Amino acid sequence: MPRLRKPVVAGWFDQDAADFRLRGTRCRDCGAVFFPREDSFCRNPGCAGVVLDEVPLSRHGTVWSCTDGRYRPPAPYPSDPDTPWEPYTLVAVELAAERMVVLGQAAPGVTVADLAVGSEVELVPGVLYEDADTTWTTWHWRPAAPRPREAS
C-alpha cells in the first residue's frame, strides 16, 4: 500500500500546490506578517487586531546564515536510530518583502559550501521522513536557479 503523504505541520504549506509557498498570516489592521501563523491576535504591540488573513510568503530569499547537524537530533525529530546518521544543512533565509528570516532544512545534497551568506535561495517542497505508512512532507531551501529579475 502506498504511504500517505502528510505535512509535518498542518497549515504551514500546501504540499500539493503548483506554486509551493510557506503560508503565514497578515493582520488586517496593521499589515504585520507572521510565520508561523498567528490566527487569533496580532503581536504588534501598537495594534489590537484580531483578524488575520492567510498570505503566501516569498518563494525567494537570501541566505542570512547556515549550519549543519553532524549528530542525530533528539526526538521528536523523526529519525531511525538504527540507520547511520546523514548530516543535513540548516539555512536561515532573509525574505526581502516580509523583512523577516525563516529557517528551514536545505534540499538533500546542499551543503554549507553551497550557501554563502547573501546568496539567493528558493523554496521547494521536500520530504522530511518516511515511516511505515506515512511520507512526512516539509519545505526545503536550495540555491536559486538563475532567473530573470521579477518580484518574488
Add this chain to the structure above:
Amino acid sequence: MTRDVAVLGAGMHPWGKWGRSFVEYGTKAAREALADAGLEWSEVQSVVGADTVRGGYPGYVAGAAFAKALGWQGARVTSVYAACASGAQAIGTARSQILAGMADVALVVGADAAPKGFFAPAGGERPDDPDWLRFRVLGATNPAYFGLYARRRMALYGDTTEDFAQVKVKNSAAGAANPYARYRKRVTAEEVAASAVVADPLRLLDICATSDGAAALVLTSMEFARRHGAADPVRIRAVSTATPHYPRTVLDLPDIATDSAAAVPEPATGFRASIARNAYEEAGIGPGDLSLAEVYDLSTALELEWYEDLGLCGTGEAAGLLREGATALGGRLPVNPSGGLSSFGEAVPAQAIAQVCELTRQLRGQAGKRQVPCARVGMTVNQGLFGHGSAVVAVR
C-alpha cells in the same frame, strides 16, 4: 534613596556530573552561602528558588524544595522560571522584596542535575509549542542556532574559527584556576581544532556542555548589613530582566522565524544589547566603568557577540578585542574570569547566580589566581529561552 542591596554570602556546589539530586547540590550551596554571610538559616526571611529546567520548561519547583531540605522554618517562599535567566529573576525577586521592606534577609538558590547530551523538548505531540516544533520539523538543536550566529559573524565581520578557538583557550585558562569549575584543564587552539564539528563552523570544544551544579546568595538590606557588621559589602546596584521589543529581527532559539519588520521598523537596539543597556541605565554606569564582566558563552562565538552587546567595542570589533588580549585575565577588561560556561557547562537555574558569585569574589578580592586587580564594578549578562533578559551589576 539607595537602591542597593548587600551580598553578604555566596556559595556554590562544584559543577560536574555527580548523578545526585538538585536538592542536595542546592542545599550545599545554600549552607556555604549562609556560612559565608555568618548567618543562620533561621534568620532567613525569604527563600527564592530558580526552578530546574526539563525540556525547555520548568521542571521541579525549587523554592519550597530548598526550604524543606534546609528545615521548614516558616520563611516566605518564591519559585521562578525564566530558562537560562531564572537565576537573575530569583535575584531580582529577592532584591525587590528587600527594597520593598518585605524582608531583610533573603536566600537565593539555583541548582540542577542536567540530562546528558543535547537539550531536548518535553515529550508528546505538541504542535503549538515552538520548542517542540523546532526539533520535530527541523531537528534544530541549540548548537544549530549557535552555528548560525557563528557563520554569520564570519561572513559579516571576518571572524575566524581560530578566533572562536581563542575564546576557549582564554576561558579554559581562567577555569583551570577555579575550584568550582567542571573543566579545569587548559585547552589549546590545536585541541579545539581537532575536536569534532557539531554544527558547522562550531566544534565540540566551542560549545558548552550541560552540567550539574548549584549556586546561592544571601542578600540583605544595606541597613541589616551594617547592623551585622558588614561596613563595605558587595552591593547589587541593578538587575535587568528585560523582554525584547517587537519586532525581533535576529533569529533566536526556539523560533523557526523572526518577526517581520515590514509593518513596524525594527528597534534601534537589539534584544541582547537592550538587556545590557537597561542594567547600565539602572546602575547609572556605562561600559567604561566595568572592571570585569561575566557573559553567557553558550558558544565561543556567542561570547564575542556579548562584547558588542555590552558596548565593550563596536559592532564587528569583538574579535579584535579578543586578539589584543583585552578580555583575558591580565587584560584591561577581563571577561569570564570564572572560566565561563566553557569551563563550567550549563546548570541552567544555577548559572546566572554563579555569575554573581564570581562578581562577589572578585569585588571582595578573594578570587585567588583569577583575581582582577582593583575590581570595583562587575556586570553579568545572559539570555533565557522564550525572551528572558538577565543582567546584574554589582559594585563595591
